[in-house]
Amino acid sequence: MDxxxxxxxCKNGDREAWNMLINSYSKAVYNIALNxxxxxxxxxxxxxxxxxxxxxxxxxxxxxxxxxxxxFTISRNYCIDYWRKNKKYLMNxxxxxxxxxxxxxxxxxxxxxxxxxxxxxKKIAQLEPDLRVILILRDIQDLSYQEIASRFSIPExxxxxxxxxxxxxxxxSFALGES
Amino acid sequence: MIIQCKETESLLSSYLENELSPDDTERVARxxxxxxxxxxxxxxxxxxxxxxADLQEEVPFFLKNRLFNxxxxxxxxxxxxxxxxxxxxxxxxxxxxxxxxxxxxxNMFPLxxxxxxxxVGSIETFVVQTGGWFEKIKESxxxxxxxxxxxKTSASKDDKLSTDFNLNKSLSKGGNNG
Numbered sequence: 001m002d003x004x005x006x007x008x009x010c011k012n013g014d015r016e017a018w019n020m021l022i023n024s025y026s027k028a029v030y031n032i033a034l035n036x037x038x039x040x041x042x043x044x045x046x047x048x049x050x051x052x053x054x055x056x057x058x059x060x061x062x063x064x065x066x067x068x069x070x071x072f073t074i075s076r077n078y079c080i081d082y083w084r085k086n087k088k089y090l091m092n093x094x095x096x097x098x099x100x101x102x103x104x105x106x107x108x109x110x111x112x113x114x115x116x117x118x119x120x121x122k123k124i125a126q127l128e129p130d131l132r133v134i135l136i137l138r139d140i141q142d143l144s145y146q147e148i149a150s151r152f153s154i155p156e157x158x159x160x161x162x163x164x165x166x167x168x169x170x171x172x173s174f175a176l177g178e179s
Numbered sequence: 180m181i182i183q184c185k186e187t188e189s190l191l192s193s194y195l196e197n198e199l200s201p202d203d204t205e206r207v208a209r210x211x212x213x214x215x216x217x218x219x220x221x222x223x224x225x226x227x228x229x230x231x232a233d234l235q236e237e238v239p240f241f242l243k244n245r246l247f248n249x250x251x252x253x254x255x256x257x258x259x260x261x262x263x264x265x266x267x268x269x270x271x272x273x274x275x276x277x278x279x280x281x282x283x284x285x286n287m288f289p290l291x292x293x294x295x296x297x298x299v300g301s302i303e304t305f306v307v308q309t310g311g312w313f314e315k316i317k318e319s320x321x322x323x324x325x326x327x328x329x330x331k332t333s334a335s336k337d338d339k340l341s342t343d344f345n346l347n348k349s350l351s352k353g354g355n356n357g
Contacts, residue, residue, distance in 0.1 A: 015250060022246045030238045044242045048249075055249050120230055139231040164192035171223040 003067050011058050022051070025068075028141060029075050035136045036079045036129075037090065038121035050078050069151040072137070076152065080129045090125075123173050131166040138163050184210075187217045191224060 001020065009017035029050055034043035053074055061070060083090065124132060137143045137151075138159075145163070149156040187210045193199050194207045211218050238246075282291040283299070 013250070018250055019247050022243065026238045026243060026246055027235075030242065031235050034236060035234055040239070044239065044245075047238075047242060048245050051246050051249055052253070055253055116230065117234060120227070120234065135231075139228060140234045142232075160193065161189075164189060167192055167224055167227065168188055168220070170227050171220055174227065175219070175223055 038125035072151045076133045135166040
């Protein structure tokens with residue numbers, strides 16, 4: 001079943017179609033939120049809010065538009081709004097995590113990996129919101145520059161320069177942390 | 180042409196993704212060969228790019244369930260929101276009542292206290308009078324209904340009597356003829 005059919009069935013209140021929509025898109029949205037906030041609980045709440053928004057606005061969505069682009073725009077805007085509204089709390093939290101909870105490397109491989117992942121996520125969460133979203137889509141979700149540009153209606157060159165800036169900032173913050 | 184660190188940095192991402200022209204690729208490679216700072220940055224970037232690919236996670240089971248249930252939750256919320264009383268209005272009304280109690284039960288501001296008592300007194304009078312009016316209206320309604328129905332019943336009784344009388348009259352006439 002293609003997305004147009006799933007959406008039209010969702011609009012008619014078909015629960016099975018809604019479940020299919022969730023199965024197809026929840027991972028992408030959850031990973032945007034998770035890597036944006038570096039916090040699983042906040043990511044879960046934000047993902048739920050985004051899909052609530054999608055559900056309430058399904059009627060307004062026009063079939064000729066690209067659903068993925070629409071969903072990603074909603075996700076990006078919601079993450080940035082949430083970040084702005086709770087900036088103080090989120091930044092305090094991150095600073096606290098930075099000081100307290102980065103676990104020392106242990107002999108167990110999976111624990112080391114987990115600590116590296118959480119460190120990387122925290123570094124990503126310190127980037128500017130616009131850079132963050134684009135980096136997540138390109139390097140974590142593996143979208144092409146062209147796809148990102150068309151989804152957010154910005155020139156491909158801007159996407160490339162933002163990605164480069166985000167990656168350099170990440171690399172520099174790691175280099176600083178290690179020195 | 181030799182390029183500087185700043186330019187190399189701006190090209191590093193494209194260099195790692197093989198998106199530069201052959202000329203630019205060679206220029207960056209030559210700079211990296213002689214600049215340990217940029218080389219270190221390039222190696223760090225490669226390492227980070229590898230790690231970033233690992234950051235994808237599956238959606239937790241509990242969250243998927245919450246997402247599946249969104250239509251139900253929304254429908255419930257929609258039906259609950261039919262009776263909507265804004266919280267701010269409730270808070271404002273509560274605050275005003277508490278504030279007025281301050282005047283009524285304490286004598287901090289005698290004038291306000293007197294005004295409040297006279298206001299409450301007039302409300303009580305109003306309630307009593309209204310109650311009286313209600314009683315009167317109820318009584319007059321009962322009286323009206325009683326009169327109406329009574330009249331109707333007595334009227335129908337009269338009709339019946341007159342019909343019976345006419346019938347008897349005609350029967351007796353017929354009997355005389357026969």
